[in-house]
Amino acid sequence: MLQCVRRLASVASFTAFALLAQGLLATGVGAIEPIRIGVTGPFTGGSSPMGLSMRDGIRLAAQEINAAGGILGRPLRLIERDDEARPERGAQVAQDLISRDKIVAGLGIVNTGVALASQLFYQQAHVPMITSVATGSIITRQFLPPRYADNYIFRVSAPDSLQAAMIVEEVVERRHLRKLAILHDSTNYGQLGREDLERALERHGIKPVAVERFNIRDVDMTPQLARARATGAEAILTYGLGPELAHLANGMVRIGWKVPLVGSWALNMPNFIDNAGPNAEGTRMPQTFIQEGNTPARQAFIDRYRKSFGVDRIPVAPAAAQGYDSMLLLAAAIRQAKRTDGPALRNALEALQERVEGIVMVYDRPFSRTDHEAIDSTRILVIGEVRNRHVVFAYDEDRKRDAQHK
Numbered sequence: 001m002l003q004c005v006r007r008l009a010s011v012a013s014f015t016a017f018a019l020l021a022q023g024l025l026a027t028g029v030g031a032i033e034p035i036r037i038g039v040t041g042p043f044t045g046g047s048s049p050m051g052l053s054m055r056d057g058i059r060l061a062a063q064e065i066n067a068a069g070g071i072l073g074r075p076l077r078l079i080e081r082d083d084e085a086r087p088e089r090g091a092q093v094a095q096d097l098i099s100r101d102k103i104v105a106g107l108g109i110v111n112t113g114v115a116l117a118s119q120l121f122y123q124q125a126h127v128p129m130i131t132s133v134a135t136g137s138i139i140t141r142q143f144l145p146p147r148y149a150d151n152y153i154f155r156v157s158a159p160d161s162l163q164a165a166m167i168v169e170e171v172v173e174r175r176h177l178r179k180l181a182i183l184h185d186s187t188n189y190g191q192l193g194r195e196d197l198e199r200a201l202e203r204h205g206i207k208p209v210a211v212e213r214f215n216i217r218d219v220d221m222t223p224q225l226a227r228a229r230a231t232g233a234e235a236i237l238t239y240g241l242g243p244e245l246a247h248l249a250n251g252m253v254r255i256g257w258k259v260p261l262v263g264s265w266a267l268n269m270p271n272f273i274d275n276a277g278p279n280a281e282g283t284r285m286p287q288t289f290i291q292e293g294n295t296p297a298r299q300a301f302i303d304r305y306r307k308s309f310g311v312d313r314i315p316v317a318p319a320a321a322q323g324y325d326s327m328l329l330l331a332a333a334i335r336q337a338k339r340t341d342g343p344a345l346r347n348a349l350e351a352l353q354e355r356v357e358g359i360v361m362v363y364d365r366p367f368s369r370t371d372h373e374a375i376d377s378t379r380i381l382v383i384g385e386v387r388n389r390h391v392v393f394a395y396d397e398d399r400k401r402d403a404q405h406k
Contacts, residue, residue, distance in 0.1 A: 034077035035070075035340055037062075037330065038097035038106040040118070041133070042085035046216070046243045049270050050110045053316040054133050055080060056309050057323030058107055060301075063308075065327070071334045079103055083114050087188075090114035094121040103127065104340040107326045110319070112136030113188035119143075123152050126342035128333075128349060131155040132326040133319050135163065135265070136192045140372040152346055154372040156326045156360070157318075158288055160239075162378050163264050164196035166286040170262050170383055171235045172204050177260070181210040181233035183224055183248060185240035193239030193264055209233050218244055221251040229257050238263030246275035253279045260284070268384060268391045270315050280386045284394055287384040288360045288375065289321035292393065294403045301359045313390065318360075325358035329366065329374070332356050 039058050041051030062076045070076060079101045083090040090109070097103045098121060106122055106129040109115045115134040122129040123143050129152060131139055137159045143151045171177045182197050184190035194211065201208060209231040212224035225248070228236065236252075236259060238245060245267060252261070260282070266272070267285040276283075291314050293299025301324065305314055314320050333348035334340060349367050356363040366374040375381070382402050385394035393399040 032074055034075045035072070035334065036077050036079055036101060036103045037327075038094075038101065038103040038108075039078050039080045040083050040090065040093050040097070040106065040108040040114075041110045042114075043080070043082040045085050046241055046271065047085040047110055049242065049315040050133055050266075050319045051082075051085075051108075053314060053319040054108060054110060054323035056305065057320035057325075058132070058327045060304060060308055060320075061324045061327035061331075065331055071331055072338065072340075076331075083109070083111075083118070085111045085114060087111075087113040087117035090118040091121065094118035098122070098125045098127055104334075104342070105129070105330055105345055107323070107330060108132050109134045111187070111189060112139065112192060115139050116142070116188060119153050123148070126150075126152060126346075128152050128154065128330075128342055128345045130326045130330055130349075131157060132323045133157050134189075135160045136189060137161040137196055138192065145370070150343070150346060151372055152342065154329075154349055154367055154374070156322050156329065156366075156374045158265070158286065158375045158381055159373060160193045160196045160264065161199075162375065162381060163286045164193065164200040166378050166381055166383065167197065167237055167262050167264070168200040168204060168206075169378075170284060171237065171260065172201075172206065175235070175260065177234040178206055179209050179232050179234045180206065180237055181212065181228035181231065181235070182208045182237045183212045183214065183221070183228065183240070184238065185244055186213050186215050187241075189241075190239045197237055197239065208237075214240070214244055214248070216241070216244065219247050221248045222255060225251050225255055225257060229255070233259065235260040235262060238267065240264075241266050242269030242272035243275065245269075245272045246280070249276040249279040249283070265318060265384075267386070268316060268318065270313075273386055273389050273391075277389075280389070283386045285384055285391075286378075286381045287391065288318045288381060290382065290384055290391055290393055290402075291317040292399070294399055297357065298359055317391070321359040325356075325360050325363070325374075328356050328358055329363060 110133040184194040210228040332354040337344040337348040382398035383394040384391040
């Protein structure tokens, strides 16, 4: 009889965790108070493939943590908000999550402009934010000592400074091309990425033969492409997002210009690959994770994602993996701190003792007081290539090296 009571109590406790995690159980007097975590990203609009993939990766990790009993005897509760990829919306969402929803930490953010507009509010409130996807190089450097006593902004995605170095390495060192054109969008992401590309080229003693800009929702890149072709450019380096990059690739075909197209990781977005169709073939970009089960852990993650969300192709695989990993790192920090106030979580992240086995990599003390970048070397990155509407490893050597990170 006693065993039966204990079994029923255990089932009831697990059910409570599951319901709380889904926001289905009220948290009144006597209820288990969940750990509230903010998740922000573009869940609608042109950037939504990245945002939704990231969100689902975070959800998957949170579900697994709650299924194992939560953290500190409490379930995780994700408070999700759509920032619409708009900086002003992102700033408002951050303020609401902090002041109204009382989150203990934030995860997410896809767009560099949104990150730059919203992170001040996390910093001022002493609420840690682990940036899951946004890549602008300046993101983790806005609040460094000695100007600020403590920095509450962390990141698991690859900064643009590293991506730019790999893009340039691909065209200059591997393909031996030197007459290069840069085409970028007019967002903070595109402008700052263009600056990183120019700095990477300068280290090789190269100045771009053309630098052309386009706007979000532009559909005709013919003038920019014609000017770039007139300079004799041997390749195009890009910094933009999927929909506009598809128009760029399609425009190259329309004017009969066939040169390599190499750019930032956003070239893996389905609204680039699908909208460009055969014109996306051969495009290359740096990646943190490619949907290929080259280790048992990665294959298990892919299988769980497919089953949980009913898809075969993860829309943006790096965003999903980085979202998943950011949740694991925050969970490790909460376990280590044994509390959820911001300063304690920041201290734990900066001196994380647990070795976290993520999907992108194994995180062994990924942050320090002066370095909040989990990825600080191009050794973690690989070059992906679009083949048959999927992103695959461009080089077999990358596939073998990548498996060693797990």
